[in-house]
Amino acid sequence: MPRISDQEFNAVSALDGPARYRHFVKRVADWEQVWSIRDSTGWVVSNRAAARQFVPVWPHARYAQACTIGAWQNARAAPIPLSEWMDEWLPRMTARRQRVAVFALPSDHSVSVEPSRHLADLESLLSEWYGDG
Numbered sequence: 557m558p559r560i561s562d563q564e565f566n567a568v569s570a571l572d573g574p575a576r577y578r579h580f581v582k583r584v585a586d587w588e589q590v591w592s593i594r595d596s597t598g599w600v601v602s603n604r605a606a607a608r609q610f611v612p613v614w615p616h617a618r619y620a621q622a623c624t625i626g627a628w629q630n631a632r633a634a635p636i637p638l639s640e641w642m643d644e645w646l647p648r649m650t651a652r653r654q655r656v657a658v659f660a661l662p663s664d665h666s667v668s669v670e671p672s673r674h675l676a677d678l679e680s681l682l683s684e685w686y687g688d689g
Contacts, residue, residue: 557635558587560618569619573667576659581674583615585681588638590645591620593631600631602657610657611649612666623660642678646671 568579584590591614593600602610613636614620620633636645649656649671656674660666669677 557589557617560616565618569622569661573659573664576661577667577669580613580615580659581677581681584638584641585678585685587615590636590638590641591615591617591633592636593620593624593628594634595628595631599634600628601654607653609652609654610666610668611645611654612657612660614659619659619661623662625662638678642675646675 568576571579592612600612602612612620612623614623614633617633617635624631624633646656654671656669656671657666658669658674
């Protein structure tokens with residue numbers, strides 16, 4: 557996993573939500589990993605709205621670990637391979653009517669994205685980079 561300098565961590569953390577989302581998509585496509593957090597009961601989900609659950613994700617362990625405070629203080633960052641994220645997690649989240657909570661910060665809310673849109677954004681970028689075949 558690439559190292560994130562303090563300068564990059566602070567600069568990316570200062571971006572607004574849409575810019576963090578774009579950064580997230582590029583980084584997870586490049587590094588082929590998504591990071592979320594787990595506690596002793598499994599993967600953490602957030603219930604911002606009673607009708608929907610949100611699965612929080614980040615492009616790097618350092619950002620995820622920075623959010624293990626408060627209700628998530630006993631959680632730890634854990635990687636999800638990009639292929640598993642795209643092939644298993646996002647379709648399952650769609651079926652469960654969950655949303656992706658991209659790049660939350662301790663001081664800011666995440667960007668909420670439908671799994672189908674997030675998958676389309678990843679596929680579009682990967683196709684642009686590597687072609688369809």
